Amino acid sequence: MSVATERATVRPPLPDGVPAEPSRFSLKHPKSRLAWIRPAVWLPLVVMLALLAGLWQWGAASMPYLLPPLQAIGDSLVGNIGYYLGNALITLGEATAGLAIGFGAAFVVAVLISELPVARRAIMPIAVVLNVTPLVAIAPALVVAFGFGPLPKLIITALICFFPILINTAVGLRSVPQQVMQVYKTMDASRLEMLIHLRIPNALPYIFAALRIVFPLSIIGAVVAELSASGSTGGLGTAISVASSMNQLAVVYAAIFVLAVMGVLLLAFITLIERRVLHWHESSTD
Numbered sequence: 001m002s003v004a005t006e007r008a009t010v011r012p013p014l015p016d017g018v019p020a021e022p023s024r025f026s027l028k029h030p031k032s033r034l035a036w037i038r039p040a041v042w043l044p045l046v047v048m049l050a051l052l053a054g055l056w057q058w059g060a061a062s063m064p065y066l067l068p069p070l071q072a073i074g075d076s077l078v079g080n081i082g083y084y085l086g087n088a089l090i091t092l093g094e095a096t097a098g099l100a101i102g103f104g105a106a107f108v109v110a111v112l113i114s115e116l117p118v119a120r121r122a123i124m125p126i127a128v129v130l131n132v133t134p135l136v137a138i139a140p141a142l143v144v145a146f147g148f149g150p151l152p153k154l155i156i157t158a159l160i161c162f163f164p165i166l167i168n169t170a171v172g173l174r175s176v177p178q179q180v181m182q183v184y185k186t187m188d189a190s191r192l193e194m195l196i197h198l199r200i201p202n203a204l205p206y207i208f209a210a211l212r213i214v215f216p217l218s219i220i221g222a223v224v225a226e227l228s229a230s231g232s233t234g235g236l237g238t239a240i241s242v243a244s245s246m247n248q249l250a251v252v253y254a255a256i257f258v259l260a261v262m263g264v265l266l267l268a269f270i271t272l273i274e275r276r277v278l279h280w281h282e283s284s285t286d
Contacts, residue, residue, distance in 0.1 A: 053070060056070060057069065057070060066249075067249070067253075068249040068250040068253060072249075072250040073250050073253050073254050073257065075250070076250040076251055076254040077254045077257070077258075080251075080254075083239075084236070084239075084254065084255065084258050086234075087234060087235055087236045087238070087239050087255070088236055088258050088259075088262060090234040090235045090236075091219065091222045091223065091226065091235045091236045091237065091259070091262070092219075092222075092262060094150060094153045094154065094157060094222040094225065094226075094235065095157055095218035095219045095221065095222040096218065097150075097154055097157075098153065098154045098155075098156070098157025098158045098160075098161065098218055098221060098222065099157065099158070099161050099214060099215065099218040101154060101157075101158040102157065102158035102159065102160070102161035102162045102165060102214070102218075103161065103165055103211075103214075105158065105162060106161070106162045106163075106165035106166040106169060107165065107169055107207075109123060109127070109166055110165075110166050110169035110170040110173060111169075111173065111195065113170055114170050114173035114174050114199070115191065115195070120170075127162075127163060127166055130159065130162070130163065131163040135156055135159055135160060135221075135224065136224055136228065139152065139156055139224060139225060139228030140228055142155055142156065142228075143228060152225060152228075153222055153225035153226060153235075156221055156222075156224060156225040156228070157218050157221035157222050157225060158221075159221075160214075160217055160218070160220065160221035160224075161214040161217060161218050161221065164210045164213050164214050164217070165207070165210045165211070165214060167210075168203075168206040168207060168209055168210035169203055169206060169207050169210065171203075171206055172199075172202060172203025172204070172205065172206030172207060173195075173199045173200070173202070173203045175202060175203075175206075176198055176199055176202045180198065181194070181198070184197075184198055204277065204278060205278060208270070208273075208274040208277070208278065211270050211274075212267060212270055212271065212274070215263075215266040215267055215269070215270045216263035216264075216266055216267055218266075219259055219262055219263050219266065222235065222237065223235070223236060223237035223240070223259065224237070225237070226238045226241070227240070227241050236255045236258060236259055239251065239255045240252050240255045240256070243255070
């Protein structure tokens, strides 16, 4: 080993009073894969869940017409697991398809309004009006227009996911530093080249921030569409509607629990992808 290499590999001593960073494999390291073993990591959540379960049981005993016991919900889930999984797959398919449609439309519109000021002045007011429009109110009209098939559900889900993706993507595309833009212009880069190699990579953190919102939101959109389509034959929203009409509270809350689990899994999924794709970005160091 040369003297230069030896000097590069030797770390300078830390000042007095500054503790050395623990090893990556130590449980004390904040990013250790085994950090979850420490009680300080999992114990607060366990205590909070136990407290909420106790409050739920107290509410179920005091107001049986409003809250079913947790045991009844668990028995419904275990005894009818196929029923809930089948409806969950239907809702998940509607949510992901609607999200894909909304993402594609929002991305194209975001590129237009970021490149063309005329398109921004023409489209953004309509997008704002669409965002503040209660989609629950127009859902029955979509059912009347397109029937009880999957199309109304896809439209509603896409509309719910459209605006957050549009705003975040447009901001990301337009937030490229001017100094960097000038460098690309001096290299005679075309607008398409700047879009592909500069604007879109710069917008990726904004896009993933929007996806973390709309992935769980797409589940809500699919359920809203199913609740609005009274003649629908599948989905957790339909299961909730039918169980509510028959006063089956355990089935209602079991379906809600499955929806919550789906939302958490989708959020974890998109977070994992974000960390893989944006490993170079400063947000991945958190």
